[in-house]
Amino acid sequence: xxxxxxxxxxxxxxxxxxxxxxxxxxxxxxxxxxxYRQFPKQSLxxxxxxxxxxxxxxxQGVEKDxxxxxxxxxxxxxxxxxxxxxxxxxxxICSANHIAKNIQYFGAGTRLSVL
Amino acid sequence: xxxxxxxxxxxxxxxxxSLELRCNYSYGATPYLFWYVQSPGQGLQLLxxxxxxxxxxxxxxxxxxxxxxxxxSFNLRKPSVHWSxxxxxxxxxxxxxxxxxxxxxxxxxxxQVTL
Numbered sequence: 310x311x312x313x314x315x316x317x318x319x320x321x322x323x324x325x326x327x328x329x330x331x332x333x334x335x336x337x338x339x340x341x342x343x344x345y346r347q348f349p350k351q352s353l354x355x356x357x358x359x360x361x362x363x364x365x366x367x368x369q370g371v372e373k374d375x376x377x378x379x380x381x382x383x384x385x386x387x388x389x390x391x392x393x394x395x396x397x398x399x400x401x402i403c404s405a406n407h408i409a410k411n412i413q414y415f416g417a418g419t420r421l422s423v424l
Numbered sequence: 425x426x427x428x429x430x431x432x433x434x435x436x437x438x439x440x441x442s443l444e445l446r447c448n449y450s451y452g453a454t455p456y457l458f459w460y461v462q463s464p465g466q467g468l469q470l471l472x473x474x475x476x477x478x479x480x481x482x483x484x485x486x487x488x489x490x491x492x493x494x495x496x497s498f499n500l501r502k503p504s505v506h507w508s509x510x511x512x513x514x515x516x517x518x519x520x521x522x523x524x525x526x527x528x529x530x531x532x533x534x535x536q537v538t539l
Binding site for chain 1: 456458460465466467468469470473475514524526527529530531532534
């Protein structure tokens, strides 16, 4: 149990376009989800905390207008990278907080390449 | 400030040899502690966790970790490494204040297994 699905796993887009990444908790409800960014051979960097039914909380230095987060239901959070540029190319990972188990379960990640 | 330290960036062991990955934490109170593993290009999989109680915790894939309060450590061990264990390992801490509190990641240890 406790599966988190992230889609797509890999996306290539042109500079200036927007890309949406979905994160779903498949067998549990998650009022809180998290979005991370990971650069090659580095640890995960928390971008924002996504709360169901309310605005996301962004970490310092993360542009909220560029990385739009929506958490419209207890099982779905989306991250939209707006007006993507090559420097936004990265590996994006989501996690969902399982309240009863007090554990974050992670999606498999999305590799974004902006041309 | 809360922190998790993994002193070893890269470790190489022979298949069949024992493994110990080091982790030290710095928190005001005893945190919740986790070990996650990340295979190339993938999300994170939970190996084991420590919340309280027995200081020796067993996880999946034959891994175990020991919480030592006196040393502020939570080292991961495996008696006999398999080639499939080659991956990135993250020690992660979480303040025991609220179920949706943020995770603090160590920098990761990359494990290479030689045949």
